[in-house]
Amino acid sequence: MKYDKIVKGDLVINSKANLKINEVFEIKGDLILETAINLKMPNLTSCGGWVRANEGAKISLPNVTSIGGWVRACQNAKISLPNVTSIGGWVRAWENAKISLPNVTSIGGWVEACQNAKISLPNVTSIGGTVEACQNAKISLPNVTSIGVTVEACQNAKISLPNVTSIGGWVEACQNAKISLPNVTSIGGWVEAWENAKISLKKDCKINDKNCPAFKTREFCLIFNFECFLKLGFLFADDILAKIIEKKRNVYKIQIAGKTETSYCLMVENGDDELPTFSHGKTIKEARESLIYKISNRDTSVYKNYKLDTVVSFEEAIRMYRTITGACEFGTKNFVQSLSKTKKKYKISEIIKITENQFGNETFREFFIK
Known part of the structure; x- marks a missing residue:
């Protein structure tokens, strides 16, 4: 099957065989891989909507630098985006899926992992939305310093945020989950732990802080994303x-x-x-x-x-x-x-x-x- 250089809408792939698509340079809508195959698109540089991999699928997009919508992987799927620096929407992984985004520095929406999924974001410094982990999932955000909305963990999940200093919304943990926030000094909302969950905070951390610095984080992320996309x-x-x-x-x-x-x-x-x-x-x-x-x-x-x-x-x-x-x-x-x-x-x-x-x-x- 031949594809246009620019796909004006969504690109939905249901192939039963592994694919390498060289001719597509831009997708204005979503990229959706429905079947458990390996998809390589070495010349794709921009995707305006979602990138979604289902049921054991693998997507490799080595030259894409920006994603306008969500990045979602589920049911053992894997998504590799080594050169993406900015994501406008959510990053979501569930059911043993893995998402690797080594060069992303800013995420406008949520980061969510559940059902043993793993998300690695080693260079992200700010998240405009919520960080959520559940059902044994793990989220590693070693360099994030500010989260615009909330941090939530449940059902044995673990969230480690060693360098976060402020959170704009609430912090909630339940059902044996653990949240480690050793350097947070300001939380804009409430803090709640129940059903054997644990939240580790500094003694002098301010709760319900009306002057929480993280209130500005979402706008910072939006400005960063706006400038990145404008260049493209x-x-x-x-x-x-x-x-x-x-x-x-x-x-x-x-x-x-x-x-x-x-x-x-x-x-x-x-x-x-x-x-x-x-x-x-x-x-x-x-x-x-x-x-x-x-x-x-x-x-x-x-x-x-x-x-x-x-x-x-x-x-x-x-x-x-x-x-x-x-x-x-x-x-x-x-x-x-x-x-x-x-x-x-x-x-x-x-x-x-x-x-x-x-x-x-x-x-x-x-x-x-x-």
């Missing part, structure tokens, strides 16, 4: 990865990973050390209108008496989230459409959980949890 001709804005088709001043014409149609993204600079403000739209007019809403003064006082158990309608939940976080209409709609199902009503606590690791989640959470 991609726009990573509001957790949406897209190929840049054209740029005029602050307007990008883009093609979102995994989609065939083009759309637009407006960018407004906020300073040297801050992430720009973005707004997506099917047209420039739609993006501009959404941008005005996003950066204008928004009255959040109507929500000041809302509690975590306050119930709101589906429509009000969307309006409230945009008002509090400044999320643009296009990005919010994109996220809602990605949900497998929706309800007519939601508790505030449910909205926080559903939007975890999405644009604006920390702002939304902190509005109600003070």
Whole structure:
């Protein structure tokens, strides 16, 4: 079978024989290997979506430098990405799978390992999302100094974070799990261990620290990923990865990973050390209108008496989230459409959980949890 030099959508492989694909240089969507074969793509340099290996499959991508979505390996699968430096989404390994990312320095989303899986990230220094291990899994992060959200371990899992100094969310261990945090001095949320689990912390570590340095980690990761992808001709804005088709001043014409149609993204600079403000739209007019809403003064006082158990309608939940976080209409709609199902009503606590690791989640959470 022959392949195009640029695969505009997803590349799903179900071959029963080992493959070496030389002709593909770019995949705009996902790379999914469904069968237990060895796949080599020596000339591939960019994948806009996921890289996924299932059921004993092996993927070798020696020249890929950036992944826009997730990297996921399961059921004894192996993924080798020796030259990738930046991952926009999650890194997930389970059921004895192994993921090797020796040169990655920043991960925008979660790092998750379960069911005896192993993830080795020797050079990662910051993780924007959560670190989670369960069912005898092991995660080694010797050089990470800051984690933006949470650290969770359960069912005999082990997480070793010898150089982490701050964690933005909570730390939780259960069912004989162990978490070692010898140098953490600040945790933005709570700490909880149950069912024989152990968490090792310094005596002077601050819990529920409202000035936790890790609150800035997610933005740092997003800035790093944004700059890395921009150099490669991609726009990573509001957790949406897209190929840049054209740029005029602050307007990008883009093609979102995994989609065939083009759309637009407006960018407004906020300073040297801050992430720009973005707004997506099917047209420039739609993006501009959404941008005005996003950066204008928004009255959040109507929500000041809302509690975590306050119930709101589906429509009000969307309006409230945009008002509090400044999320643009296009990005919010994109996220809602990605949900497998929706309800007519939601508790505030449910909205926080559903939007975890999405644009604006920390702002939304902190509005109600003070």
